[in-house]
Amino acid sequence: MYIKLVSSDGHEFIVKREHALTLGTRKAMLRGPEIPSCVLSKACTYFTYKFCYTNSSTVIPEFPIAPETALELLMTVTFLDP
Amino acid sequence: MFTQLLHFWTPALLGFPPLLEPLLLAELKPGRPHQFDWKSSCETWSVAFSPDGSWFAWSQGHCIVKLIPWPLEEQFIPKGFEAKSRSSKNDTKGRGSPKEKTLDCGQIVWGLAFSPWPSPPSRKLWARHHPQVPDISCLILATGLNDGQIKIWEVQTGLLLLNLSGHQDVVRDLSFTPSGSLILVSASRDKTLRIWDLNKHGKQIQVLSGHLQWVYCCSISPDCSMLCSAAGEKSVFLWSMRSYTLIRKLEGHQSSVVSCDFSPDSALLVTASYDTNVIMWDPYTGERLRFLHHTQLDPPMDDSDVHISSLRSVCFSPEGLYLATVADDRLLRIWALELKTPIAFAPMTNGLCCTFFPHGGVIATGTRDGHVQFWTAPRVLSSLKHLCRKALRSFLTTYQVLALPIPKKMKEFLTYRTF
Numbered sequence: 203m204y205i206k207l208v209s210s211d212g213h214e215f216i217v218k219r220e221h222a223l224t225l226g227t228r229k230a231m232l233r234g235p236e237i238p239s240c241v242l243s244k245a246c247t248y249f250t251y252k253f254c255y256t257n258s259s260t261v262i263p264e265f266p267i268a269p270e271t272a273l274e275l276l277m278t279v280t281f282l283d284p
Numbered sequence: 285m286f287t288q289l290l291h292f293w294t295p296a297l298l299g300f301p302p303l304l305e306p307l308l309l310a311e312l313k314p315g316r317p318h319q320f321d322w323k324s325s326c327e328t329w330s331v332a333f334s335p336d337g338s339w340f341a342w343s344q345g346h347c348i349v350k351l352i353p354w355p356l357e358e359q360f361i362p363k364g365f366e367a368k369s370r371s372s373k374n375d376t377k378g379r380g381s382p383k384e385k386t387l388d389c390g391q392i393v394w395g396l397a398f399s400p401w402p403s404p405p406s407r408k409l410w411a412r413h414h415p416q417v418p419d420i421s422c423l424i425l426a427t428g429l430n431d432g433q434i435k436i437w438e439v440q441t442g443l444l445l446l447n448l449s450g451h452q453d454v455v456r457d458l459s460f461t462p463s464g465s466l467i468l469v470s471a472s473r474d475k476t477l478r479i480w481d482l483n484k485h486g487k488q489i490q491v492l493s494g495h496l497q498w499v500y501c502c503s504i505s506p507d508c509s510m511l512c513s514a515a516g517e518k519s520v521f522l523w524s525m526r527s528y529t530l531i532r533k534l535e536g537h538q539s540s541v542v543s544c545d546f547s548p549d550s551a552l553l554v555t556a557s558y559d560t561n562v563i564m565w566d567p568y569t570g571e572r573l574r575f576l577h578h579t580q581l582d583p584p585m586d587d588s589d590v591h592i593s594s595l596r597s598v599c600f601s602p603e604g605l606y607l608a609t610v611a612d613d614r615l616l617r618i619w620a621l622e623l624k625t626p627i628a629f630a631p632m633t634n635g636l637c638c639t640f641f642p643h644g645g646v647i648a649t650g651t652r653d654g655h656v657q658f659w660t661a662p663r664v665l666s667s668l669k670h671l672c673r674k675a676l677r678s679f680l681t682t683y684q685v686l687a688l689p690i691p692k693k694m695k696e697f698l699t700y701r702t703f
Contacts, residue, residue: 265666
């Protein structure tokens with residue numbers, strides 16, 4: 203149960219369907235903008251992070267985002283999930 | 285020596301729907317050999333966690349500061365059980381088992397602050413280029429005392445390192461620069477703030493004058509660019525940490541301002557006052573973004589029952605989405621930034637101070653009778669949008685955000701005008 207997300211520079215990210223399937227990613231798969239791999243990889247990492255810690259009782263670690271990625275990532279997320 | 289009590293108790297929510305109410309995890313009480321006496325200064329004016337979360341400090345009144353290693357669990361293991369529970373492992377902690385320390389400061393302790401430690405890489409590089417200066421590469425606790433002195437202690441050993449003199453009255457609050465440069469700021473009832481350089485044996489490098497009444501609180505922004513001070517004459521001052529000059533005065537409170545805190549990305553400042561309000565500000569523009577009004581939950585039975593909700597303390601949660609406040613109406617409140625009313629309450633008598641554990645999950649509070657309580661804090665998984673905002677605002681000022689070529693709505697989100 204995996205889906206494949208492809209970035210604008212040709213990197214393929216294979217993620218579990220249940221982690222990634224929000225309205226936003228469905229939109230992206232149909233008719234999305236070109237998303238660079240550095241942004242898409244961070245988004246995929248976040249999906250896993252969210253899935254892991256949402257229903258657990260362990261301490262939630264920090265999720266670091268590099269400053270140079272943050273703006274593009276925010277714009278992508280805002281587009282996918284306004 | 286002190287007695288410990290472990291309570292598990294869900295506080296009544298006074299008719300509000302139960303949402304994430306803070307649960308009392310533990311309460312620590314100092315064991316006092318002599319009779320409890322209101323007049324003999326037994327208040328816990330300050331509580332603090334070290335930035336790496338390994339220590340908790342607590343001014344428990346009667347001139348004593350207690351330093352406790354964190355987490356607390358080990359303390360509750362009674363003697364005799366240790367061998368059984370740890371039979372398979374010898375003391376595996378790298379630094380042995382750090383024990384609690386008792387610091388006798390000789391007079392009432394009003395302010396506490398831990399230095400950032402371990403030192404960030406930038407500081408280690410600095411120390412290598414300044415070999416003539418003693419490299420204080422240890423965790424430090426600064427204590428602000430009744431007569432204006434500041435005592436600097438080494439946490440691991442409990443040894444007194446330095447005595448800083450200069451203030452003429454109570455040192456009410458202290459703050460180290462988060463960068464690890466060992467610059468310390470102190471706030472005093474003598475109406476000044478002072479800047480001390482602990483790399484130079486505690487040399488006083490600047491006096492900040494301008495306040496007209498007692499300075500209650502000081503806080504340095506996490507990006508180390510700004511210093512906030514709050515005082516009795518209802519004003520809040522913002523100073524530059526680069527030039528040590530006044531940037532602006534923030535007007536809006538109607539009474540003494542007693543507590544202040546920056547958000548983790550330095551984009552927001554909250555101040556708390558005896559006027560029952562917490563104000564949230566944009567520190568770069570001076571705009572007031574929110575008023576958090578602390579009202580009575582139950583209507584008073586008669587005039588004699590009116591409890592004034594003067595604020596005592598306000599602090600941000602580590603991920604920057606919640607606030608905790610302590611008020612004289614005997615409530616600890618948790619606020620979500622985007623809402624106008626609290627999301628949770630817990631009854632708390634005689635509360636004076638509060639602080640979040642740096643990795644989240646716990647709030648520590650101190651009371652007038654020298655006790656400390658630990659409460660559960662909301663467990664937060666930040667949205668990706670908020671994480672991006674926090675990453676960007678950690679280095680962008682409000683004006684820099686407004687200059688970005690992005691849609692208006694995104695600017696409003698990034699500057700916390702919308703959530």
